[in-house]
Amino acid sequence: MKSRVHVLHGDITQVAVDVIVNAANSSLLGGGGVDGAIHRAAGPALLEACKKVRQQMGECPAGHAVITQAGDLPAKAVIHAVGPVWQGGEHREAELLEDAYMNSLQLALANGYNSIAFPAISTGAYGYPRAAAAEIAVKTVSKFLIRRALPDQVYFVCYDEENAHLYSRLLTQQGDEDTF
Template identity: 50%
Template sequence: MPTIEVVEADITTLRVDAIVNAANEALSGGGGVDGAIHRAAGPRLSAACKAIQLVRPYVRCPTGEARITPGFDLPARHVIHTVGPIWHGGKDGEAERLASCYRESLRLAFEHGARNLAFPAISCGVFGYPLDQAARIAIREVRAWHGISPQRVVFCCFGKDAVHAYRDLLEP
């Protein structure tokens, strides 16, 4: 199991091997953390995302899956793009698709030799996933990871409420 840390920071400034982007299915950049990562990484990130093959019209990365690109102008070597579910009250398979985002991101980090990895609170922004439920899923999936890497996972939080949600779940 990786070492887990919780920080309040701008994920685009973290010096880690890979950061996770809470992306949209088109990998086109958008608002929130997705837009911030695209802006900080520079235009080559958008070009790399556009080079990822479409799996169906307008979809390069279906919900629950992940894709990887270089980090370009970021301090992180890689960006792992994953698409979390939109919250529909919890009765539409959201929990399993969110858990899959974490598993798929961890798998790509492992396959690309990332020793340390930073996650935002996937789906908790405009996708409306309740923070406490999302944090519980994130921590459960990271604790269940048995790969030799990443060895360190950082939950990078935007705001004190998110920091408390993660830290409260991590305390014994």
């Protein structure tokens, strides 16, 4: 059986999948790191879509996710997942990070998307320890895929080689990995 989970080393804004997940902040209006890169690559249409979501629901709290059009990205949509800010691990960070991944997967499923690309949510400016975040990401995605046909392909897109090796190692331990 062909693996459904893959690790890519590269730029998430260049990945041709149905839906790209943005490691968003609660304002949904762009920021630094992957959030800023996705907003820059998508162009002004993404910011306008995010502003509409903000007008309807206000800020997006940690653990939640919303979906918008993708603008100029090579994807059909962007799911904006808000991960937790690392505060030492005693403030429900693991639960909120798992929720961010799970809610993203639920949105992809609800919209019938076959492929989804995740960045390492909360590991940049939000300071979540990379190894712990990767374990939560891999565990949550694997648990979700066991009982669902969609998404058919999940990509962990790592901007740096160190993180790509971390995800590859975790997936190899599970016996479910393709690395590109």
